Amino acid sequence: MSEFEVPVLVTGSQGRRRRIGIMGGTFDPIHHGHLVAASEVLSVFNLDEVIFVPTGNQPYKQDRDVTLAEHRYLMAVATASNPRFSVSRVDIEREGTTYTIDTLRDLRRVYPDADFFFITGADVLPQILGWKNSDALWSMAHFVGVTRPGHQLDTAGLPPEGITLMEIPAMAISSTDCRNRVRSGIQPWYLVPDGVVQYIAKYRLYRADGNVGSDRMVVSDDVSARAVGSSGHGRDSHADLTGQRKG
Ligand code: NAP
Numbered sequence: 221m222s223e224f225e226v227p228v229l230v231t232g233s234q235g236r237r238r239r240i241g242i243m244g245g246t247f248d249p250i251h252h253g254h255l256v257a258a259s260e261v262l263s264v265f266n267l268d269e270v271i272f273v274p275t276g277n278q279p280y281k282q283d284r285d286v287t288l289a290e291h292r293y294l295m296a297v298a299t300a301s302n303p304r305f306s307v308s309r310v311d312i313e314r315e316g317t318t319y320t321i322d323t324l325r326d327l328r329r330v331y332p333d334a335d336f337f338f339i340t341g342a343d344v345l346p347q348i349l350g351w352k353n354s355d356a357l358w359s360m361a362h363f364v365g366v367t368r369p370g371h372q373l374d375t376a377g378l379p380p381e382g383i384t385l386m387e388i389p390a391m392a393i394s395s396t397d398c399r400n401r402v403r404s405g406i407q408p409w410y411l412v413p414d415g416v417v418q419y420i421a422k423y424r425l426y427r428a429d430g431n432v433g434s435d436r437m438v439v440s441d442d443v444s445a446r447a448v449g450s451s452g453h454g455r456d457s458h459a460d461l462t463g464q465r466k467g
Contacts, residue, residue: 238334241270242361244311244323245340246278248287248395249420250296251412255305256390257366261339262304264386265364269304270339271327272296276311276318280347287425298415321353324360336361342373342385349377358382366391402426 243258250272258270274292275281286292289312296307310326311318324336338357342365348354357363363383367373368391375383398408403426407417420426 238331239265239267239337240327240331240334241265241267241337241339241364242323242327243270243272243339244320245272245275246281246286246395247272247274247292247296249292249398249408249412249416249425250299251393251395251398251408251416252410253388253391253393255299255302255413257386257388258305258339259302260388261337261364261366261386265337265362267304267337269306272300272305272307273311273323273327274307276314277316279317279319279352291419291423291425295412295416295419298419299413319352321351321357321360324357328360337364338362339364339366341365341391342367342371345378345383346374346376368392368394399426403428 262270274296311323338361345365365385367387369389393411398411401408
């Protein structure tokens, strides 16, 4: 076991600070690997909740086609049957490029007294040293890198006390594979929640004909009402999305 791996149950106590997982990702689309990862981190770190935060404009993806943020957000909402999971709009509503430092600052305003655990793909973590305000990140959250089975990670330069790596077998599922299946005409049943299969079909996402979702989409209130729950951040009316943009 490396110094980055801490597969021990962190026990909590009554009256302790709230422990919140922040699951940052593109989620294009969200899949069962993400959900299992969030659930595993929640139990290993004894978290109170996990907030999924779909990215807005990710700095390393500005020249790539990413599905509309609103679609990615709504697919994430469609999975929020776990009462400890919610989905936030903080990144998709902030103007400009999505930086994790801004995600953490925005959520800190909502949860001034919580301990944060930023959960993301482990292969993203080696890039952290080049992220905006990277020095400040370590004091704002503990970072949990979720790895796929057999994945080797270069952790050179990363502070062991700031990061934990967790191998999640279910992360053998990948968003790229889900998109490729749909492009080949195969529905990703059982790789993503049923509601996400239906959402992909309804909005014709990831299709070989290049249609990555309608330019104009109206989101019904019953869907938006299920977002986020009571935490207050990110709940919004997001009815009329016009124009296609990078996610
Ligand atoms: P990505 O390049 O789409 O994903 C990299 C790898 O990590 C993929 O294998 C992906 O698998 C996996 N992954 C992504 N999010 C995950 C999650 N929450 N749990 C488990 N696996 C995950 O990475 P990204 O989604 O663009 O970025 C991840 C997070 O890092 C976002 O919150 C983003 O804002 C942040 N970030 C910040 C900066 C910055 O502040 N400068 C720069 C880059 C990224 P799947 O494709 O199957 O999801």
